[in-house]
Amino acid sequence: MKPEFLLFSYAKVFFDDYGFHNGIWRFVLKGKEGGVPLEAFDHEDGWHVDRLSLLSVVRGLESLEQPSKVALYSPSRYVTRGFDSAMSIWKKKDWTWERFGEEVAIKNRDLWIRVDRALEFHDVDCRYYRVDAPQRMGAPVFAGAASGHKRRRTIRPADDACRQLEAVG
Secondary structure, three states, X not given: OOOEEEEEEEEEEEEOOOOOEEEEEEEEEEEOOOOOOEEEXXXXXXXXXXXXXXXXXXXXXXXXXXXXXXXXXXXXXXXXXXXXXXXXXHHHOOOEEEEXXXXXXXXXXXXXXXXXXXXXXXXXXXXXXXXXXXXXXXXXXXXXXXXXXXXXXXXXXXXXHHHHHHHHO
Protein backbone atom coordinates (compact mmCIF):
# COMPACT_ATOMS: atom_id res chain seq x y z
CA MET A 1 0.00 0.00 0.00
CA LYS A 2 1.38 3.38 -1.05
CA PRO A 3 1.56 6.23 1.48
CA GLU A 4 -0.87 9.09 0.81
CA PHE A 5 0.02 12.78 0.68
CA LEU A 6 -1.59 16.16 0.09
CA LEU A 7 0.50 18.49 -2.09
CA PHE A 8 -0.39 22.17 -2.25
CA SER A 9 1.41 24.27 -4.86
CA TYR A 10 1.43 28.01 -5.38
CA ALA A 11 3.24 30.61 -7.46
CA LYS A 12 3.05 34.36 -7.87
CA VAL A 13 4.85 36.97 -9.97
CA PHE A 14 5.56 40.52 -8.82
CA PHE A 15 6.31 43.44 -11.15
CA ASP A 16 8.36 46.49 -10.21
CA ASP A 17 8.04 50.06 -11.51
CA TYR A 18 10.37 49.33 -14.43
CA GLY A 19 8.48 46.31 -15.76
CA PHE A 20 10.94 43.73 -14.45
CA HIS A 21 9.41 40.82 -12.64
CA ASN A 22 10.42 38.21 -10.16
CA GLY A 23 8.35 35.40 -8.85
CA ILE A 24 8.02 32.96 -6.03
CA TRP A 25 7.02 29.31 -5.95
CA ARG A 26 6.01 27.31 -2.92
CA PHE A 27 4.76 23.87 -2.07
CA VAL A 28 3.53 22.21 1.10
CA LEU A 29 3.57 18.42 1.27
CA LYS A 30 1.59 16.84 4.07
CA GLY A 31 0.94 13.21 4.89
CA LYS A 32 -2.74 12.28 5.16
CA GLU A 33 -2.03 10.55 8.48
CA GLY A 34 -0.55 13.74 9.88
CA GLY A 35 3.02 14.47 10.83
CA VAL A 36 5.13 17.49 10.13
CA PRO A 37 4.47 19.01 6.70
CA LEU A 38 7.38 19.57 4.33
CA GLU A 39 7.47 23.06 2.89
CA ALA A 40 9.80 24.56 0.32
CA PHE A 41 9.86 27.87 -1.51
CA ASP A 42 12.21 29.99 -3.56
CA HIS A 43 12.20 32.91 -5.93
CA GLU A 44 13.12 33.06 -9.59
CA ASP A 45 13.68 36.21 -11.62
CA GLY A 46 12.14 36.68 -15.06
CA TRP A 47 9.96 33.57 -15.11
CA HIS A 48 6.30 33.45 -16.09
CA VAL A 49 3.79 32.41 -13.42
CA ASP A 50 2.89 29.25 -15.39
CA ARG A 51 6.48 28.04 -15.24
CA LEU A 52 6.70 28.83 -11.53
CA SER A 53 3.44 26.99 -10.85
CA LEU A 54 4.68 23.92 -12.67
CA LEU A 55 8.06 24.14 -10.95
CA SER A 56 6.39 24.06 -7.52
CA VAL A 57 4.57 20.86 -8.55
CA VAL A 58 7.77 19.26 -9.89
CA ARG A 59 9.71 20.07 -6.75
CA GLY A 60 6.90 18.73 -4.57
CA LEU A 61 6.64 15.45 -6.47
CA GLU A 62 10.41 15.02 -6.62
CA SER A 63 10.67 15.47 -2.85
CA LEU A 64 8.75 12.23 -2.23
CA GLU A 65 11.11 9.47 -1.15
CA GLN A 66 9.00 6.49 -2.28
CA PRO A 67 6.16 5.78 -4.71
CA SER A 68 3.08 7.48 -3.26
CA LYS A 69 -0.52 8.41 -3.83
CA VAL A 70 -0.77 12.20 -4.07
CA ALA A 71 -3.73 14.57 -4.05
CA LEU A 72 -2.30 17.66 -5.76
CA TYR A 73 -4.06 21.00 -5.23
CA SER A 74 -3.11 23.90 -7.49
CA PRO A 75 -4.66 27.32 -8.13
CA SER A 76 -3.18 27.23 -11.65
CA ARG A 77 -5.53 26.33 -14.49
CA TYR A 78 -2.41 25.82 -16.61
CA VAL A 79 -1.27 23.01 -14.31
CA THR A 80 -4.67 21.40 -13.76
CA ARG A 81 -5.59 21.43 -17.45
CA GLY A 82 -2.19 20.04 -18.34
CA PHE A 83 -2.72 17.13 -15.95
CA ASP A 84 -6.35 16.57 -16.91
CA SER A 85 -6.11 16.44 -20.67
CA ALA A 86 -3.17 17.97 -22.48
CA MET A 87 -0.26 15.99 -21.06
CA SER A 88 -1.27 12.67 -22.63
CA ILE A 89 -1.60 14.34 -26.04
CA TRP A 90 1.73 16.17 -25.73
CA LYS A 91 3.51 12.96 -24.76
CA LYS A 92 2.12 11.08 -27.80
CA LYS A 93 3.34 13.93 -30.04
CA ASP A 94 6.84 13.98 -28.48
CA TRP A 95 6.03 17.04 -26.33
CA THR A 96 4.96 19.23 -29.25
CA TRP A 97 1.71 20.76 -30.42
CA GLU A 98 0.51 22.34 -33.65
CA ARG A 99 0.65 26.11 -33.81
CA PHE A 100 -0.22 27.90 -37.03
CA GLY A 101 0.40 24.74 -39.07
CA GLU A 102 3.77 23.94 -37.50
CA GLU A 103 4.72 21.46 -34.79
CA VAL A 104 6.46 23.40 -32.02
CA ALA A 105 7.75 22.42 -28.60
CA ILE A 106 5.23 22.94 -25.82
CA LYS A 107 5.82 25.68 -23.30
CA ASN A 108 7.86 24.46 -20.29
CA ARG A 109 8.61 21.17 -22.01
CA ASP A 110 11.50 20.35 -19.66
CA LEU A 111 9.25 20.63 -16.59
CA TRP A 112 6.39 18.63 -18.13
CA ILE A 113 8.85 15.84 -18.93
CA ARG A 114 9.92 15.86 -15.26
CA VAL A 115 6.27 15.64 -14.22
CA ASP A 116 5.78 12.70 -16.57
CA ARG A 117 8.81 10.97 -15.05
CA ALA A 118 7.38 11.49 -11.54
CA LEU A 119 4.07 9.98 -12.69
CA GLU A 120 5.91 6.73 -13.43
CA PHE A 121 6.26 6.35 -9.64
CA HIS A 122 3.38 8.30 -8.11
CA ASP A 123 -0.40 8.19 -8.52
CA VAL A 124 -1.41 11.84 -8.75
CA ASP A 125 -4.92 13.27 -8.65
CA CYS A 126 -4.68 16.93 -9.65
CA ARG A 127 -7.40 19.30 -8.45
CA TYR A 128 -8.01 23.00 -8.85
CA TYR A 129 -8.51 25.17 -5.79
CA ARG A 130 -9.56 28.77 -5.82
CA VAL A 131 -7.50 31.55 -4.29
CA ASP A 132 -9.74 34.15 -2.67
CA ALA A 133 -8.98 37.70 -1.70
CA PRO A 134 -9.18 38.36 2.05
CA GLN A 135 -12.46 39.76 3.33
CA ARG A 136 -11.17 41.85 6.22
CA MET A 137 -11.00 45.54 6.91
CA GLY A 138 -8.23 47.32 5.08
CA ALA A 139 -7.85 44.62 2.44
CA PRO A 140 -7.43 45.81 -1.14
CA VAL A 141 -10.72 45.86 -3.03
CA PHE A 142 -11.28 45.60 -6.77
CA ALA A 143 -12.37 49.07 -7.77
CA GLY A 144 -12.85 48.48 -11.50
CA ALA A 145 -10.84 49.41 -14.54
CA ALA A 146 -12.08 52.98 -14.63
CA SER A 147 -10.46 53.80 -11.29
CA GLY A 148 -7.05 52.57 -12.43
CA HIS A 149 -6.72 50.05 -9.60
CA LYS A 150 -5.61 46.52 -10.32
CA ARG A 151 -7.17 43.53 -8.63
CA ARG A 152 -4.95 41.97 -5.98
CA ARG A 153 -5.22 38.35 -4.95
CA THR A 154 -3.63 36.68 -2.00
CA ILE A 155 -3.49 33.10 -0.87
CA ARG A 156 -4.41 31.85 2.54
CA PRO A 157 -1.52 30.35 4.47
CA ALA A 158 -0.97 26.72 3.50
CA ASP A 159 -1.89 25.46 6.97
CA ASP A 160 -5.33 27.10 6.69
CA ALA A 161 -5.77 25.64 3.21
CA CYS A 162 -4.82 22.19 4.52
CA ARG A 163 -7.40 22.43 7.30
CA GLN A 164 -10.16 23.56 4.94
CA LEU A 165 -9.44 20.83 2.39
CA GLU A 166 -9.21 18.15 5.07
CA ALA A 167 -12.62 19.21 6.37
CA VAL A 168 -14.09 18.74 2.89
CA GLY A 169 -12.58 15.29 2.63
